[in-house]
Amino acid sequence: MTQSHAPIAFDNSYARLGPGFFARTAPTPVAQPGRIALNRPLAERLGLDADWLDSDAGLAMLAGNASPQGADPIAQAYAGHQFGGLSPQLGDGRAVLLGEVVAPDGARFDIQLKGSGPTPFSRRGDGRAWLGPVLREYAVSEFMAAAGVPTTRALAAVTTGEPVWRETALPGAVLTRVASSHIRVGTFEYFAIRGDIDRLRTLADHVIARHYPDAGDALGMLRGVIARQAETVAQWMALGFIHGVMNTDNMAVSGETIDYGPCAFMDAYHPDTVFSSIDRGGRYAWAEQPQVAVWNLAQLASCLIPLMGDDTDRAVAQATEAVHGFPALYQAAWLRRFAAKLGLANPRSDDRALVERLLTIMANARADFTRTFRGLATGEAAAGFTDPAPYRAWERDWQARRPDLAVAAAANPARIPRNHRIQAAIDAGVTGDFTPFHRLVAATGAPFDDRADWRDLSQPPGDGEAVRVTYCGT
Template structure:
């Protein structure tokens, strides 16, 4: 049975200057590495029809399904603080949009599908490593409850791409609420195309903020909605130790999803200054800097919307400042509540935040593993017998010993018993994350030995991240010294 995609392509109905129309570049020998069958079903697709050669051809870009209208989107962006007026989809092509079984509009995009007018001299291709990394991390983020783009399929191309060496090529099929970015608005604003900015804003409101259309100032309501989503997203990143690595404005999605998993990483030992991205030389996008950068990106979005916010520039600036003014307050409230949940506390006691900050400081000073510390804290909350395994994570166990009494005193004042409290903490502190050294091991096995078994094992382990199971114990362990990954790469 032929694969059918129920396309309804709204973005392709915008004016031609919003994108370039072109087909993906066919590849030599497409081979389906993995199909995300549950996601396919959510999208209204038939996994059985996509599991064979036809699916491989579609996800490689060799065959266009009926109704596809392939386009590469135009956008600009601030990259590490420097504005580039034209970026765009240099190695990605949007096949089209479907409305999923829950009524949500979703983009289906091929990443690594060949050159486009926005490639800027690049080859338009992707290698195995970055494709497998994005597949693993995006699906792990979804399992962790973090808004994210998703991975529908990965295909080997039978060709090589050339980076630091010749590497096997691949194509990722990415699913997103949309691919609208802050940089999408910057592209038209930089050209003085006020009509296009308005069209794009109206489109974004209809797709992501429909209630804003009836607000007294729809564009202010839209800006406020984007800011709310970004505040919530970055708070969740920090609570799981995630570092995006390249928070350029072209990687800041209007939808509030995590997008573009290039040099991303999860921390092992807690370090607020942690940087893994090989291209972030000055730590602009370090772990603790992410809230500040999100606010900076939102200010760049607000700049593009100024002509829509009020009749005069002065009045528009006031509206924008008011719309973004509560970002920090909202982020801090969400982050505080999330951190307190991680240590089993709820309420408004002002000393609770000091308590969790004291724990984080001790973790940083003694090299304690971020994920394991909070996970083992769940057992310690159930009773002192859980202390031994937790203390072992600190180079100086006295750092934990001096902190724990005040924490237990606060726990005693909380409603509920120790067992219920520990269960609630386990629902917010993951047992397993896709650690950098494990991802590297997966990539090495796939690239050097064409062995996808480690890839499948890591996917299975991170699919239910809050459940401890015997088979995931190896994936819970931090790296040994010789396994540590100090840098991650974007793969372009």
């Protein structure tokens, strides 16, 4: 790999934590990189030179063919509970953290290449990504950012000019991912299960300084993570989003949504909806996500107990109390988000029943989640019900609450990155045509803008178009 004099001022605080936290490893160069997308607004947010990133030298960096000067490429170590079972060593098996940058406003961000080749944590994998998951993560993460959800971001996507073998040969790609950090619940588990208290403390101090400077100690940090996750999961629920693989290694302690693998948004609403091909028992169904978040946070709490003083019983009680505070925080965030979807800026406690009644009517009718809620703002909600009578009865009670339709319009996107539209963009991309992908990213990147030329992207899937199963893509 060549050295590149990139105009990027890296400051790599995680790499300075020392041995044990990562394995130093460089991206594996690819045969013939090609441009798919560059997120210029995000580049400007980071203080990066977008024109340089769009140059041949920038493309070489984004593909992993050139190591930018000042970078310290590493694969991070972590463990994780996967579908409830502990895997003591996972780590970045197909991702390399190039380094960190400090934006003009002082915020710190990781820049990571995903799909950049094998690392010491690859577990016999090829470390590559094929085009489909790269396009999916780019589109979905940028929609989430536009919708105001804490999330990792996509800075760029490039092709590799090399095939990736899964069941067949598929075109390879690399995603450049940006996050406030890539530290996970599973990162804490990695050191806790090894009894490595010194590194566990070093990690906690790093997270406090980076994400929770007012926390003061490990208990304060735990409370901060719980509060942020309550808000994030409530936002997922309000968008009909299903993460698909809420393992502890896929929960960021920053509160950002991370690892868009078999994720999807509901079309027809039902609380038990699952898309992920590996979630055969429905552990991570839409309605189960808050409970899974509590379970994951309990694992984090267990890791932090050794850092919470010499009185173990007291530490356990404090950590337990903190985790038990999640439901109240989540329910408050849930009511605030869903009340806004109904146009109620100042919700009352009895508005919960009003929301739940509508969701029940929608589930019974398999009404489209996004279009029904958007229809409250436009007066078109009833059109989504074959038998509108139950909805009309609910509507009378809703109107009695005197909803503000401007509030509803601001809370309900006109478009989401629907599964069938993502699949269509992937299918076209495999042939080398990225026009549908760019159109989808543009339209879902302005999700509340009801432009006439994007209205076809608001439509639910037609006959034969529905995508009912999604895949991790590894």
